[in-house]
Amino acid sequence: MSSFVETEEQQALRKAVAAMAANYGEKYYLEKARAGEHTTELWSEAGKLGFIGVNLPEEYGGGGAGMYELSLVMEEMSAAGCALLLMVVSPAINGTIISKFGTEDQKKRWIPGIADGSITMAFAITEPDAGSNSHKITTTARRDGGDWILSGQKVYISGVDQAQAVLVVGRTLREDGAHKSESLRPALFVVPTDAPGMSWTKIDMEIVSPENQFQLFLDEVRLPADALVGSEDAAIAQLFAGLNPERIMGAASAVGMGRFAINKATEYVKTRQVWKTPIGAHQGLSHPLAQNHIEIELAKLMMQKAATLYDLGDDGGAAEAANMAKYAAGEASVRAVDQAVQSLGGNGLTKEYGIASVLVASRLARIAPVSREMILNFVAQTSLGLPRSY
Numbered sequence: 001m002s003s004f005v006e007t008e009e010q011q012a013l014r015k016a017v018a019a020m021a022a023n024y025g026e027k028y029y030l031e032k033a034r035a036g037e038h039t040t041e042l043w044s045e046a047g048k049l050g051f052i053g054v055n056l057p058e059e060y061g062g063g064g065a066g067m068y069e070l071s072l073v074m075e076e077m078s079a080a081g082c083a084l085l086l087m088v089v090s091p092a093i094n095g096t097i098i099s100k101f102g103t104e105d106q107k108k109r110w111i112p113g114i115a116d117g118s119i120t121m122a123f124a125i126t127e128p129d130a131g132s133n134s135h136k137i138t139t140t141a142r143r144d145g146g147d148w149i150l151s152g153q154k155v156y157i158s159g160v161d162q163a164q165a166v167l168v169v170g171r172t173l174r175e176d177g178a179h180k181s182e183s184l185r186p187a188l189f190v191v192p193t194d195a196p197g198m199s200w201t202k203i204d205m206e207i208v209s210p211e212n213q214f215q216l217f218l219d220e221v222r223l224p225a226d227a228l229v230g231s232e233d234a235a236i237a238q239l240f241a242g243l244n245p246e247r248i249m250g251a252a253s254a255v256g257m258g259r260f261a262i263n264k265a266t267e268y269v270k271t272r273q274v275w276k277t278p279i280g281a282h283q284g285l286s287h288p289l290a291q292n293h294i295e296i297e298l299a300k301l302m303m304q305k306a307a308t309l310y311d312l313g314d315d316g317g318a319a320e321a322a323n324m325a326k327y328a329a330g331e332a333s334v335r336a337v338d339q340a341v342q343s344l345g346g347n348g349l350t351k352e353y354g355i356a357s358v359l360v361a362s363r364l365a366r367i368a369p370v371s372r373e374m375i376l377n378f379v380a381q382t383s384l385g386l387p388r389s390y
């Protein structure tokens with residue numbers, strides 16, 4: 001889309017995704033989460049219908065469309081109460097990186113499965129002692145004959161228990177065992193989840209979600225030469241190729257969640273009546289909801305701009321817009337969810353009405369995949385040319 005009007009195909013896709021997601025909805029999502037189960041049925045139906053791989057190349061089983069379409073899928077699923085984090089990770093980050101930088105064999109091996117949902121690939125960059133400062137990651141790979149030996153630790157890695165493989169961001173060592181550089185010169189490895197030496201423990205989170213987070217331990221994991229995706233050193237462009245999609249999808253998830261909350265609240269306040277009129281007539285409720293709607297629509301516009309620029313190949317323009325969209329959508333959805341809970345009064349805090357559970361989940365949009373503060377740093381430095389404090 002390079003106009004404000006979505007094409008007929010995009011509108012049809014939106015409708016089809018919304019219709020599929022409505023058959024599951026937040027009740028299904030929360031039931032699965034509370035039972036400690038995964039949303040396997042939803043994932044495999046979305047895969048079969050071509051929604052998960054809509055952005056991936058047609059020759060490897062994808063839909064041949066772009067990030068615009070994938071973000072639309074994410075937004076509609078999230079608006080139906082099914083914001084799946086693995087949509088951000090598997091097709092958007094990993095699918096993009098492998099289809100842009102993988103070898104022919106790697107593409108054939110991974111992309112068709114990622115596209116139809118039969119393969120899920122987690123993504124691991126965050127480390128306990130590095131956090132937002134990815135330059136400090138210490139997961140290292142050294143050569144051993146034709147193989148790679150990978151060691152390190154990762155934290156908050158989503159969906160490892162559902163994944164067949166993890167795309168791990170590490171760095172290669174010099175022959176003498178020293179780090180090549182202080183700054184990040186990443187190397188990306190596909191590590192099958194059954195690789196000897198890789199283990200994980202679940203992190204207990206307060207988020208009600210069918211997807212779990214893990215601490216990942218890589219203890220001298222031996223990988224064949226073709227586990228490396230792209231350059232063995234300074235694959236920064238490759239990593240960045242995955243980061244714009246990640247931010248656009250983070251924004252899409254938050255926009256969808258905001259829509260979900262506003263929808264729930266407006267349905268409720270239209271009928272709930274404790275004075276002469278439904279409570280939605282009181283401006284103390286209608287104005288904040290109108291404000292939430294405006295903020296979500298503005299964030300969505302920036303998300304669409306980011307996806308459009310990305311699909312046109314303007315990575316620099318997409319980076320600024322994707323960061324801004326992720327920031328705006330995160331802030332708008334946190335406020336929308338808070339206002340939705342408020343609009344439902346006591347019912348807002350019950351399990352039955354299904355909105356309180358979103359309170360913690362909505363905060364994720366301020367923290368991951370990149371925090372609000374790191375986006376403000378990016379905009380201050382890149383858009384405004386201000387100096388860094390760190």
Ligand SMILES: Cc1cc2nc3c(=O)[nH]c(=O)nc-3n(C[C@H](O)[C@H](O)[C@H](O)COP(=O)(O)OP(=O)(O)OC[C@H]3O[C@@H](n4cnc5c(N)ncnc54)[C@H](O)[C@@H]3O)c2cc1C
Binds near residue numbers: 213369374377
């Ligand atoms: C549910 C969930 C799922 C996740 N899934 C994944 C995943 O699948 N894969 C993966 O690799 N990671 C994942 N993450 C990790 C996520 O990307 C990080 O949590 C995030 O990047 C922040 O890092 P941190 O938690 O270490 O916070 P820290 O870096 O310790 O930051 C803590 C606070 O300090 C602020 N701060 C840090 N540096 C600065 C600075 N220079 N200026 C101003 N403020 C600063 C931050 O903004 C934040 O508010 C996930 C996290 C969560 C919560």
